[in-house]
Amino acid sequence: MFQEYDVIVVGAGHAGCEAAAAAANMGSKVLLATMNMNTIAQMSCNPAMGGVAKGQIVREIDALGGYSGIITDKSMIQFRMLNRSKGPAMWSPRAQSDRMRFAEEWRLALEATPNVDFWQEMITGLIVEGQRVTGVKTSLGLEIKAKAVILTNGTFLNGLIHIGEKQFGGGRSGERAAKGITEVLIDLGFEAGRMKTGTPPRVDGRSLDYSKMEEQFGDEEPGKFSYMKTKPLQKQRSCWITYTNTDVHDVLQTGFDQSPMFNGRIKGLGPRYCPSIEDKINRFAERDRHQIFVEPEGWDTVEVYVNGFSTSLPEDVQYKAMQLIPGFEKAKMFRPGYAIEYDFFPPTQLNLTLETKLIQNLYFAGQINGTTGYEEAACQGLMAGINAHLKINEKEPLVLKRSEAYIGVLIDDLINKGTNEPYRMFTSRAEFRLLLRQDNADLRLTPIAHEIGLATEERYQLTIEKMHGTKTLINDLKQKKYKPADINPKLAAIDSAPVKDKSSLYQLLKRPDLKLSSFEQLDDTFASYREKIAPEVQHQAEIQVKYETYIQREQENSEKLANLDNKKINPEFDYQKITALSAEAREKLLKVKPTTLGQASRISGVTPADVSILMVYLAK
């Protein structure tokens, strides 16, 4: 019934979809197996993509030839560039998506990808020969062969949903949990853990009184995620902001004794930075209000997402408390909030390619690795798809460096440090934040993706044009020099300080108060020159010139780090032999099996002294 596939992807969420698309676009024959073909690419939580650090990841996915950026551009209903008042490293794109359109666009994109087949059924087991996976087993008892398998089971592995004291099995509200895989993996020798996350209630937008809320508009000139020629939004929908109050908190507290969070029924660790409303009240008792974002779920639907009100309290408590929020007095609830517990596998059991150390050609991506967030999941899926394809074609793996991409930071953190709570990306996790900007993900990554055959020629050419355009523009700015006598009166006219010596536009652009557009006031010919240059090229040149010294400093620091990251270690190195290492370091090194000295140095529990001893031995 089935051919032998190159890659089977289990699960069709953000990770699974990216994995399938990447492997297929590189030339692998892919089977995407999902329990329900009607829920491909569901946004299980809020209907939004991007945000601080996450938006940068989506840009990176797009630059590498993934689909998340394009799908978001096609399905968004609002776009905002967050942190615009901060430096360029902090600019973070965020979009509200039409939840149904998002899933639909993904499904259409996958259907349009020639090498992707679909199969709707629960995958319950793996076929393993020796220490290599060779296929999957299904609930119907079918066996499907493949050269590589990517598991992206999300929150479905033994998923358990909690609403107050009620609990029932499920991978998402209204969907079954996945059984079997966890047990199979444990039998194979994997270590499993338990995590939890939660989601807020959804309500009927027609029942809300928006006059009592603040309106949050999209950007006046909306941007987009993809570097390809997708279209920016022509019209947008607003979000709304309101606040809880002490009355709301009092009602919520009446349900605390029935809360699975507080009565100990939930064992898994939840994310500290995305707490439930009961958690917020409990931990920050001094605050008398919490912010609530009211987010529309799409262009046409009346359903509304109550962001900030994640809860697993009994549904009647949720309902009563919600009615005390300004604007929610008459709110009709569509779906209650709930908490979900699920199995994950500590990611220290993976290589930097996301292949498991125990079983060859088996890859894990997404929430199964203890992460949270669509973007975090999607980028892991993408990297697993790429690396599965490279592996079965006996090519060098693709491992992104920490100084190259947030994706590199994320995977390096997971593999070396593991995680105790759902791992979410923050910009502060990146030591070279200034290099990892949303404006230059294409410059950083598209050439790499083109080389491995994932980024299309069209995408590559767009990147090359931007690269050359930026260089030419900066050069031109250096050539355009003006004498003080000529330029100073014009500078005075736009309230900028006079120059002492002959100065170039390049020098003037470094001033915080001047932009490329300001130069039209300094030189009559500049307007006609500028209008021929693509806006993204202008933006790129402005950033590169304005922040040149900072960027250079970061570059130098990252190169220092690279020295150590270039020192390879044989993963099979026998650390037991080195008695000079501390016992903890020996144990951690044996477990993680680092491939470079830099990686070894980032493992928690490995001290600088251990690394220097290691170095002596490695030189042997």
Add this chain to the structure above:
Amino acid sequence: MELDTIVALATPAGVGAIGVIRVSGGKTIELVNGIFKGKDLASAKSHTIHLGTIRDEDVIVDEVLISLFKGPNSYTKEDVIEISCHGSPYIIQQLIKLILSKGARLAHPGEFTQRAFANGRFDLAQAEAVADLIASENESMHRAAMNQMRGGLSQEIKNLREELVHFASMIELELDFSEEDVEFASREDLKKLIYSLKGLITRLTESFTLGNAIKNGIPTVIAGKPNAGKSTLLNALLNEEKAIVSDIPGTTRDVIEDVINVEGIAFRFTDTAGIRTTEDKVEAIGVERTYAKMKEASVIIYLIDMIHDTLDDIQQQIAYLRDLDIPYLLIGNKLDQAKAEIQQQLAADGALFISASQKQNLEDLKAKLKELVSLDDFKTGNTIVTNMRHYESLQQTNDALDRVLNGIDQQITNDFLAMDIRHALHHLGEITGEITTDDLLDNIFSKFCIGK
């Protein structure tokens, strides 16, 4: 990628017969050639030794031997020069300062080894046997550093770092959670915090002068007119014939130094040429140097010849001393043959009377000397920075903090402030050797001794 040029003392700090300063990096030969008078090092063969002088402009700093190793046949695989100079801490410091001023950077601990490794030179097969030794050396170094040399430094740095980390996290909060309804620290509060951090750093860096003094001896100049008995006194204190002693005034034409331990405090005594107007050019230089030395000194022992000096002379000399505004001991020498009127006058000025040749009252002199140097910080157990590298790291922390302050004033956005705070943390990390996200490389090698 060509790495920058680094310099460090390769031999142990302190007085020795010779000191070896090592320079490595792409600009090594060009840099040393610029200050070395002798053979042209660019055209010289690798693995050769050259005699010459190192000059700061026209002033000879020292006569040295240059060992030339051209990359890749060197320890680091880069161009390496080892300068063997006279082993005085002063000379070494001057040489290193000079090399730094020409564009080199002070090496981090173990950075030469790090480069050897980075450049693929590091064949440590033979080092395997000593790996355990290195580890144990680290541990004792670590303990020694923690307990003795650093004293409270680690703790103070740790406190500093904690405050900075707090600061940094407030900034990061604002960056990563700008969309959330949290209150951010005011810029004014951040500024206040930085000022208090800078205050602490300033106190630590200022203690470096004292720390240096404790480590290398308090610079003490013995001055006076020719033949006032300066060399005799130094010899009496040293108990050995080091300075050239004679009855001919002006015998001591150069500066002679030695360190003497006076009741647990090291004094670095400098004998100087006598002060007088002279036609002799060589001696004139000596006199000039004496003035220069006196101005640099932490303490001056000023000798009055109670046989030959006149009252007018004495008044003039005391007036000059007072103008210098440096702690001094006024000593009436030649007590055994002193003129009564002179001694009377000096007594009124609070002088102490000795006879250097008879070794009379030397114990009083030592006691007074110890009294004079008030090592308050030393006594009260305040943290003292004694290590040049720590000093440099503190300076760099301070520079980074200045950039933060500057940034706040210029309303630079927080992501750039965060960068400078990370730099400050990084430099503090160089002292305590703790790991932060961005100081991996340095930390890895921090357990290796500098210059190794």
